[in-house]
Amino acid sequence: MTGPVLDLALRVGVVGAVAVGVVAGRAGLATWRDWRRRRAIAGAPLPGLAGGQTTVLLFTGSLCTDCTRQKEILQDVGRQVGGWRVHEVQAAREQPLAARFGVESVPATVLLDREGHSVAVNYGLAEAAVLLGQLRLVVAA
Numbered sequence: 001m002t003g004p005v006l007d008l009a010l011r012v013g014v015v016g017a018v019a020v021g022v023v024a025g026r027a028g029l030a031t032w033r034d035w036r037r038r039r040a041i042a043g044a045p046l047p048g049l050a051g052g053q054t055t056v057l058l059f060t061g062s063l064c065t066d067c068t069r070q071k072e073i074l075q076d077v078g079r080q081v082g083g084w085r086v087h088e089v090q091a092a093r094e095q096p097l098a099a100r101f102g103v104e105s106v107p108a109t110v111l112l113d114r115e116g117h118s119v120a121v122n123y124g125l126a127e128a129a130v131l132l133g134q135l136r137l138v139v140a141a
Helices: 003-042 065-080 095-100 128-140
Strands: 054-060 084-090 108-112 118-123
Touching (some): 054 065, 084 128
Parallel strands (some): 054 084
16 A cells, blocks of 8 residues: 555544544443442441431532532422432542542532432432432332
8 A cells, every 4th residue: 555545544544443442431431430339329328417317418519610500409309309308518528428429529419318328329410300310219218
């Protein structure tokens, strides 16, 4: 192969390699996120935090604009489903607790049942529909 043919073959090869890398990277990231969620849910219960009531731990930060939006979403969800409370956690101040649930960025929410078992973890801004579904299952139980 010479000149333009070789150039084209090299370009196709590079694009193919990049595409394979992107697909593999996404699959690896999804696997890692699932592992992190399973690990957070599998931990020992925290009855002191739940206090006998279904609780959403809201991990926040002082300069987090999405955290303000997450609080608004939780307030809206609270008007639709009762029987639970929010416990706000400053992630930077309570690093051991944040690490326990794999929280690396804020906002993040962790749903605890009445006995303090974590039953759901959401990394990033959790939409109302997601939180409603999770809370309805736990509050009704």
